[in-house]
Amino acid sequence: MEPTQVVRRDGRRDQELAYSRSPEPEQATRRYTSKHPTQQPQQPPQRARHAPTQQPQPYRDQRRPPPPPSRGRGAPPRAPQPERRRRKRHLFRWFLVFLLVLIVGMVAAVVHLDDSLTRIDALSAYEDRIGDTPGTNWLLVGSDSRAGLSAEQEQDLATGGEVGSERTDTIILVHIPKSGQATLVSLPRDSYVSIPGHGRDKLNASFAFGGPPLLVQTVEGATGLRIDHYAQIGFGGFAAVVDTLGGIDVCLDAPISDPLAGIDLPAGCQTLDGPQSLGFVRSRATALADIDRMNNQRKFMAALLQKATSAGTLANPFTLWPLATDTVGSLKVDEGDHLWHVASLGWAMRGDTVNTTVPIGGFDDTDSGNVLLWDRDRASRFFDALANDQQIPEDLRTG
Template sequence: MHRDGRGDGPLAYSQVPGDKTRHAPPQRPVREPGGHAPTQRPVPHDPAPPRRRPPPAGGGRQPRPPRRRRRRHPFRWLMVIVVLLIAGLIAAVVHLDNSLTRISALTSYSDRVADTPGTNWLLVGSDGRADLSEEQTQQLATGGDVGPERTDTIMLVHIPASGPTTMVSLPRDSYVSIPGHGRDKLNASFALGGAELLVQTVEVATGLRIDHYGQIGFGGFADVVDAVGGIEMCLDQPISDPLAGLDLPAGCQELSGPQALGFVRTRATPNADVDRMNHQRMFMSALLKEATSMGTVLNPFALWPMATGVAGSLKVDDGDHIWNLAALGWAMRGDTVTTTVPIGGFDNTAVGNVLLWDKSKAPDFFDALANDRQIPQDLLTR
């Protein structure tokens, strides 16, 4: 029998024998309260239930997915360390440069020597005692006030464009022309006009233009030696000089600051001033060798006290900087030609006993340096 939805029977679907298709009953309109037109109500739709992962074999709790590991960047940390080191180095250099005492030493004047090739330093050891305490005066055996400040040591250092550096001792008793004051001992120019007149006198006498100036006093000298832990010197003969507080046996030994100061000042030796200049060059070479050695440069506990000691003890020209001093030390770290100006003899004058330069050799000696050439061997004095 066939019934359809158009009949008034209770079935709202068709069913044919053998037909398994079933149709959903029609939705009857529902009249809203208040007599409004009927509306079609939507059929609620149940969302599909979430899919669950099958339980792990053997039962137990579902394991958590592994966390994502943070990638490490060792190169980034290395860059941070490098930047910090560079910043610290720059800060240290600025601090040392600001520690230098600057004075007016290189000034222009009429008929000044033209610029000469290479780099020329004038290094001066002053006998000034103004900055020494009474205890330091006794410890360093420098005596009391001896009048105007003079120079115990005067050295000319020539750094060529290529080849070894040359260090020349200029005897303080050299009889030279001092601009505006006539002829006198070389160190008198310092007493008369300070560093400016000394530089001018050296330039006129040698024909070399001075590019940099460095000056150190008694106290600063001793401090620098102690900062590097002393200087080893080898003596051919013993030296005893009560005035310099010196009593050294022959042989190799390490000199402290006060001992080193007495060593470069003493004239209680057979050749007096000549030996004194030799001692000064020996000491300067040994000091620079120690200061630029790998044991000092690579050891911050040795390098920093040495650098601060040098910077705090030196007086330099207004235009000089700590990197100029570093370049000087680096240039003298290796083999350095050490000599003195050719000496012609001594003479008694109105200003006392003076040292005369050899008129036949001194011009060629300084002309070689002025032209950035090595000094001929026959003009060198060891």
């Protein structure tokens, strides 16, 4: 094919393009020839281009960041703004301050309450004292002390006035094992036992002869258990604790009417206030006298601890604080005991416990009056189980 003459706009003619065609179209090649070999081929004229039409934009204050676009569902979480982060840090600081104040206040309250405990020398060492036994043993004593009571209070509580030496109406041995249920053992106050230096007499006579130290020594000799902690409460403190809790709920199988204890209680479930509770745990005006009284004492203690450790009591500072102050103000503990020991005792006794009485062999009349005798064989096996930190066999449990 001959070169094609192309007429340019400036009137010049030039051989611009020449094409050679092969017999096969797909192998055709394009050859460029030019009259001026160094000159670049002329580009076809292009249309004039204009700037794109601009849409008017709303005015935005450059000093503030533009508002974030709306986020649709599934959009990634938006980064917190500086102001929000500052607010969170501020709230977190206040929370830490509140937590610190709360901890310091609780520590100060515990120290104050611990200092308020009345401490006595109840576990003083004596010659040939029984060695340590497994588990933890408490001796709980309810005394008939009228200390701190006015004449009007003595009348309200039906204490009968001052009767000389302080005596014990309630003696309970609490064994807390390393694992398992706590055991509450009622020790009848009229139990006929050997009192060091005084021969055989009623158990509560040891308290009258030598106070808490002699009582502890007598109990250790009779049971073969080493007492680790001691707690004693009087009439006034007992009633105050009950009233602080708003009364205690108990259920009676039979009515109890005892003018000497100041109570007249019908059968059935009812709420007892402080004076009624005191009369309930002291009364012997029932068919089994001391046996019923010991059962009532354990029943009442279970109800008292259940209410004292309930969520409603622990979560209410207006009840918890008066309860704590009334309790520590009415307790006497050994010199080595502290508030956390008392708290651990209450916690161990709050749930299901084994409630029983020392095996009884009968009664007898002596120079000390009518006394209660232990079944020696069964009582020996009874306390051996506790000394080995084991549960008392079912056939030895009574009450």
